Amino acid sequence: MKRSIELTLAAVAAAVLCSPAALGQQDGESAPGAGFAAIPGLKGGQDMFGPYEVVPNWPKPMEESLEGHEGWTWSVTMDVFAESPDRIFLVQKGELPIMQRPRESVWLPELGPGFHYPNFRLPLRQAGSAIPNGDQLEEPGNGRPGIDWRWEHCVLVIDREGYIVEEWTQWDHLWYRPHDVEISRYDPDKHVWIVDADGHFLAKFTNDGSELVLMLGEPGVPGDDDEHFRRPTFLAFMDENTFYLADGYDNTRVIKYDMDGNILAQWGEQGEWPGETRPGYWNNVHGIAVDPTTRRVFVNDRNNGRVQVFDEDGNYLDEWNFFTGRRGAPMDIHSFIVTSDHKLWAADQGTHKILGYDLNGHFLYSWGSWGEYPGGMWGVHGMSTDNEGNFYTASVNNGRIQKFRPREGANPDFLVGKPWPGVW
Numbered sequence: 001m002k003r004s005i006e007l008t009l010a011a012v013a014a015a016v017l018c019s020p021a022a023l024g025q026q027d028g029e030s031a032p033g034a035g036f037a038a039i040p041g042l043k044g045g046q047d048m049f050g051p052y053e054v055v056p057n058w059p060k061p062m063e064e065s066l067e068g069h070e071g072w073t074w075s076v077t078m079d080v081f082a083e084s085p086d087r088i089f090l091v092q093k094g095e096l097p098i099m100q101r102p103r104e105s106v107w108l109p110e111l112g113p114g115f116h117y118p119n120f121r122l123p124l125r126q127a128g129s130a131i132p133n134g135d136q137l138e139e140p141g142n143g144r145p146g147i148d149w150r151w152e153h154c155v156l157v158i159d160r161e162g163y164i165v166e167e168w169t170q171w172d173h174l175w176y177r178p179h180d181v182e183i184s185r186y187d188p189d190k191h192v193w194i195v196d197a198d199g200h201f202l203a204k205f206t207n208d209g210s211e212l213v214l215m216l217g218e219p220g221v222p223g224d225d226d227e228h229f230r231r232p233t234f235l236a237f238m239d240e241n242t243f244y245l246a247d248g249y250d251n252t253r254v255i256k257y258d259m260d261g262n263i264l265a266q267w268g269e270q271g272e273w274p275g276e277t278r279p280g281y282w283n284n285v286h287g288i289a290v291d292p293t294t295r296r297v298f299v300n301d302r303n304n305g306r307v308q309v310f311d312e313d314g315n316y317l318d319e320w321n322f323f324t325g326r327r328g329a330p331m332d333i334h335s336f337i338v339t340s341d342h343k344l345w346a347a348d349q350g351t352h353k354i355l356g357y358d359l360n361g362h363f364l365y366s367w368g369s370w371g372e373y374p375g376g377m378w379g380v381h382g383m384s385t386d387n388e389g390n391f392y393t394a395s396v397n398n399g400r401i402q403k404f405r406p407r408e409g410a411n412p413d414f415l416v417g418k419p420w421p422g423v424w
Contacts, residue, residue, distance in 0.1 A: 038367070039409045050354070050367025051410035052391060054375035055403040058162040062095070062153075065164035072150065073098045073399070076127045079382030080394040080401050081181045082419075083190065087165075088158045088384075088392060090401055091178035091194060093131050094151040099124045123372050127399030128379070133198050134176040135220060154178055155194070155209070162403075168209040174219070175199065179233060180382070183207075185422025186240035187259075193235060197249060200229045216245075216261050224251050226263055234335060236290045236297075238312060240423075244297055246288040252281075254288065254299055254314065267314035268299075274326055276304045279316035287346075289338035291359060292420055298344060298359075300336055303327050307336075307344070307361065320361030322346065334381050341417030347380035347393070354380070354393075356414070365414050372398055383416070391416050 038051040063069040076093040083089065101124060105116040118124055131149040132142040143149055154175045157166035176199030183190050190207040201217035222230040231249035238244065242264070245255045253268035271281035287300030295312040305327060309318040323331040332350035339345060343364065346355040353368035354377075368377050379397030386392075391404040406415055 038411055038414050039407060040411060042409075047367055048369055049375045049404060050365070051407055051414040052367075052404035053407050055162075055390075055405055056374060058403045059158050059164070059401065060162040062164065066153070066167070069095075071098050072096070074127075074401070075131055075149065075399050076396050077381075077394040077399055077401050078178055078396060079180045080384050080392045081183060081382075082384045082386035082390070082392055083183055085160045085386045085388050085390060088160075088386075088401075088403075089181045089183075089192065090156045090158060090394065091181045092154060092156075092394075092399075093133070093175075093177060094149055094172075095153055096125075096127060096130055096149055096399060097147070121371075123378070123398055126397050128396050130399075135198070155181070158401075166209065171205075171209065171212075174203070176220070180235060182235055182237070184237040184240070184243070184259075185420055185424065186237060188423050190424060193243075195232050195235055195245070197231045197233055200231060202229070202232060202235065202245060214261055216257075222250070224253075233286050234288050236288045238290050238292055238295065238297075242312070244288055244290065246285040246299065248285055252283065252285055254285065254297070254310075256312070256314070265313050267310070271301075271304065273303055276301070279308065279319070280314075282308065287333070287335040289336055289344065291338050291342065293342075294359075296359070298336070298338060300333055300346075302333060305331065305333070318361070320357075322348070322355070334379070335383070337383050337416075339385060339417030340420045341415075343417055345383065345416050347383055349379045349381070349397070352377040352380075354383075354416070356416075367414075375402065375404070385416050385418055387418055389415060389418060 038047045062072055072095045074092060075096045078091050081089045105118055107116045136142055137151055152169055152172050154172050155168035156164050159165045175196055177197050178194050179197035180195040182193045192205045194203050199219050200222045201219045203212060204214035205212055217229045224230055229247045230251040232245055232247040235243055235245045241258055243257055247253050247255055252270045253266050256265040258264055269281045271283045273283040282301035283303035286302040289298045297310045299308045301308055305323040306319050306321045310316055322333050328350055330350040331348055334347045334349045336344050336346035342359055344357045348355055352370040353366045355366045356364040370378060379395045380393045381396045382394035384392045389406050394401045
């Protein structure tokens with residue numbers, strides 16, 4: 001009898017020790033890490049780049065594609081758009097010289113106690129402050145052209161291997177600060193649209209860049225009437241007939257257009273800052289996206305840390321907050337996209353993460369880390385995906401674009417969705 005009791009107690013103890021709770025699992029878990037890891041059941045490692053791995057040596061150094069570019073590299077990379085895996089558009093503010101990290105730091109007591117440069121693991125420069133805008137190139141104190149920066153190659157096209165295959169240098173004279181590049185997936189001719197924020201205009205080109213076919217706004221002339229913008233930021237296409245422009249940094253409106261540039265509607269008012277909560281009021285309209293299946297328009301009210309949602313004619317529907325309090329403490333949503341997985345993906349330059357939400361505002365997942373290493377992020381300003389599932393980012397602070405591909409076995413729910421289907 002005693003022997004029977006001992007065996008029974010041993011069996012109970014083994015069952016308790018081997019239970020899911022004792023092993024750190026919850027009831028219903030199918031595998032370690034299921035539900036939160038980018039690759040469920042992966043042993044070791046971490047989700048540094050979430051469900052992706054960075055594609056090494058993409059893009060190639062500029063000198064491998066362009067003559068006379070030894071010692072020169074990308075500048076303030078404002079946006080990226082993947083027409084296909086073989087044709088990726090980049091807009092940037094000229095070029096910057098490659099900097100080599102010194103072997104030793106130099107103490108600079110004139111700047112403050114304990115101050116020296118460079119610092120371990122910190123970048124050598126912030127690209128955004130290293131080159132002036134296109135209308136400020138000759139102003140005193142803006143650096144030495146040809147030495148500190150070069151105003152050329154503001155629009156480039158890169159192939160899947162990372163080589164530059166097109167140079168739109170014939171338009172370099174036009175740009176002040178090219179901010180957003182897009183192609184409508186409903187346009188069989190694939191016209192290329194570029195928003196220039198500090199130039200106060202929107203330009204439409206043929207797909208090969210040979211012809212400028214439409215200009216909205218007046219370059220160099222800000223305004224708030226129907227013929228002018230004041231630092232517009234991004235645009236989004238609803239269908240073959242309609243697009244929306246966020247105007248923008250200084251103006252506080254969204255404008256709905258037909259594809260010929262005729263205004264169909266506009267809305268938005270200047271908000272109180274900080275802490276604006278009224279619908280249709282905002283501060284810094286820095287991002288816009290649409291869901292063509294529900295015809296909802298998502299607007300990034302950047303300084304107030306929220307998404308405002310409208311119907312296609314500007315009637316308020318909903319909103320949610322990315323954060324409360326002041327922008328940059330720490331969150332700062334640079335931009336977002338809505339993809340065919342019916343999710344909104346936002347780039348946070350405060351936490352250096354890519355954030356995923358469903359279209360009702362429920363937080364789903366995030367990934368990313370700050371750094372200069374391949375895959376690290378510093379000021380992601382533009383994002384795009386292609387029809388193979390690759391994900392592209394353009395960062396303004398370290399001045400580079402990157403390509404990420406899905407990791408083998410990645411949870412598809414954590415991948416940024418592919419583009420909306422169109423006519424090409």
